[in-house]
Amino acid sequence: MIKRLGFLLVALALVAAACGDSSTETTEGTTATTTGGTDTTTATTTPTDTGQGGGTLAAVKARGELNCGVSTGAVAFTELQPDGSATGIDADYCRALAAAVLGDANAVVFFPTTAAERFDVLKAGDVDVLFRNTTWTASRDTDVGLDFGPTTYFDGQGLMGPANRFTATSGPSDVDGAILCTNAGTTTEKNIREWASLGGASITLETVENFSEAMDAFIAGRCDLVTTDASGLVGEKISRETSGEIDVDSWVVFPQAPISKEPLGPAYRQNDSEWADVVDWTVYSTFIAFEKGVNSTNVDAARAAAGTDAGDPELGRMFGDSSPEIMAALNLDSDAFYNVISQVGSYDEIFDRNLNPVGLFRQGGLNDLWTEGGLIYAPPFR
Amino acid sequence: MAVTVQKQERPPIWRNTTILKWVAQITFLFGFIGIAVVVVPQVQDNLAGRDITFGWDWLTSRLSFLIREGIDTDPATGSRTMLVGMVNTLRVTISGVIAATLLGTLIGIARLSNNWIVNKLATVYIESIRNIPLLLQMFFWSAISATFGILDPFEADTLEAGKYWIAATRKGIGLSWIKPWGGFYQWMIFIIVGAIGGYYLHRHRFKIKEETGRETYPNLSALGVVTVFGIIGWFIHPVLGFVGHIAEFFGTVVGAIPTIGLQLALAGVALFIGFWWIKGFLDERRTPAGLAKLTDDDWFRMISAGVAAVFFAGLFIVVSGISSTTLDVGEDFFNRWLAPKFDATTNVVEVPIDEITAQVAAGLSLEDIAERQELLVNADLLGITAADVDGIIDQGLTAPQVYAALPDEDKTDRLVFIPPHKLVDGLSKAQAFNLNVLVENGDITIAELEAELEKDLSRADLPMRWSRAEVQLRGSNFLDLSPTSGINITPGFFAVWIAVTLYTGAFIAEIVRAGILAVSKGQTEASGALGLSRAQSLRFIVLPQAFRIIFPPLGNQYLNLFKNTSLGIAVAYPEIVSVGFTTSNQTGQTLPVILFWMGFYLTGSLVLSSIVNFYNRRLQLVER
């Protein structure tokens, strides 16, 4: 009995200690935030707990590296390289954020995540932000406990099957009785269920961990079709056609009008508005540069021109020259967005570089500038 | 010499065991409550700080994803989703345990074989399988299944539609199988009665054998009884159709019990058990001289029992959900599950034959009539009128398509209509129900059903039928295994099952070998000296002793197998971990899902190990 009591006391002591620990952590987190808020250069405190409500910005600066959650491999969005770096539009946005916060587009550590685990990885504080083909949805914004930044790619879900039995106009009735493959933990799973059931088609869904496994299963004939965001399907198709792995147009992506809305953009932990502002305005800075025709090659000239009396005042403010107070309020260096454009590029540059090679074009679609009928639009920088 | 009788002094408080014990017990109790009160909110706070919410709402809310295989591929709620995952885990575990045991025993004996090749092959198998990570082996088998026959009607060298003994395809493996059919459950009653009779006959004859030494063939006679019952039941099982009505009656009775009634009954039972336990406890301590002195420990136990009884009684009263769910499940069990298995079901509507004849006379095809009736009998549920039905038929919609639009909870309520021509043909309700379920699920069309009936009529109410694997064109021309023929194994199940079977089999083989070797040679020699044949010595002397050694580590291997199935997510097998991941991703409830997993594996392991312990205890030598 006495022994048992002893045990209990030890256990209690442990629990008490654990509680104490976590509360100190909380305070540490907040202190670091204030430090970061007032003086960015001295924000070299001990590594803070990024899992707490705020303080991600300070934590990233203290660490000197951005931990960016990307996918395990999605053509033109995240293509992991053997040396640990990554290319693709999502990877480039990680880089842009690192350029804004740390002044160095290469200060990024890429964390490949599967669709199912990504939100846990983010919420546990292992990554600072997700650029991982993540669709902004109401439940993720609320229940799941995330916040979302501006959409960087307006996508929609599609299906892909062999061209000998599907056409671009195929619909639910054509997939009745089929087995479809996709990856787990996605909006894809939800959409396809609703689409098929509304269309009166009965389907079997085979879910795997990574989308590349879904492609393997499709190619092996384990399923009749694959489904995911149309960009992913087109990317897989074109890159395989270019490499000669499949004949041109032996697969077809359908239906023409996507079956869902998939606005893909950055996701970060809830209730950290300081960090949210930084991520959002980094993305907007690439939109504004796009709108003003500024890109990595002409950014120096544009910055110089903006400094003159006849120059574009919005660009002047964005490059931190005419009103550094906005940059200070964002807790960023005044040339943060200059770094973004010069080191990574404007939206059109990032888009064309990554997506044009796989046959995805902005022109005339949702991902064009608002003045051209697209949805790429940034609030004014003032 | 003066003897001083010293009055026994009370020990100081800190050494008084009575007081110490009470203090310890109370501290323990309060400490426990303290943990609950202090730690739980603290944990919740910390979680909230990390945006990790904690709740169980997801168990009852609608998730939205299809599952590849299982008892429900489109589960309506979170709890049902998890249930599908649990059943899938258990499915692969149980079949894996059986297969691994058989394989392991064979290989274990092969390892002791004098035949050089057999012996070495077994060694190679064990050494290679044991030393390759299980996950890799799963990937391997998954890759193997991608080399099976292709199913694509538009490609050359693909498997054609038709029946097969075994259809190994990339979409799954179809095996021919004996399947329960129309009269199965009625027939099972005969088998069960036969088995009970056989058991008693066995006991009786065995006793005679032991007493008189006369050979009475207890095993054979028991088997004989079961066989006779099985054969008679095979032909006359339809007489048991009334069981369905009894089940229905029970369903109605259960449905009529008010929730508060069950609440009170359960609370009463809880209090009674507590009271009964305390009374039994006191009785045990009662000697002819009266009640023995109760120790502190005795008081603790009685108080705990009393508190527990009151706690549960209160729980049943306060949480009315326990009672109402029990009642719902009970009603469903009788009405929806048990009754339809017999020749009676509330969900079936008969349509008078004159009505049908009139429609046939009016020039409608049987197929159209069937579709019409199917919709008509469900008009209320679908919220349509008889006039709408014609419009629906004209649009070429089928009944299953119309049902697809129904909310899930209504789908189970729809009435099943038996096409009258089946009744004309003299089908029983149960047979018609069976066939109709196929039509309802969209597995076969009415036309196919009629064809099936033509040739299957004589066999339609057999308890079981031999069903060959079948590749068929489904939906809009997709070749796939027919869900109603034979049994189908998905590539995911195949990879998990074969990997855990081979892997665990290797360990079991070593355990079996060690167990046999551990029986000392003297035993065999002694039995030889007693004049037992080799087989007798193995059967009566060696194996019983070896089994005692083999059993406990065998149980551990079963536990390992159970837990190893959680790797299924890697090869797309939707077991509990896999569906749990998706659930937590959709709801953001990571921690509750993890707790759910832990609860499931813990319960499963405890149940498994108590079964193992139970048998282990029975196997042990009775020592005096």
Ligand SMILES: N[C@@H](CCC(=O)N[C@@H](CS)C(=O)NCC(=O)O)C(=O)O
């Ligand atoms: N946008 C959807 C789907 C995201 C998704 O998983 N997309 C696939 C293909 S475009 C992907 O990134 N796969 C890479 C991987 O599995 O790691 C969502 O947010 O749920």
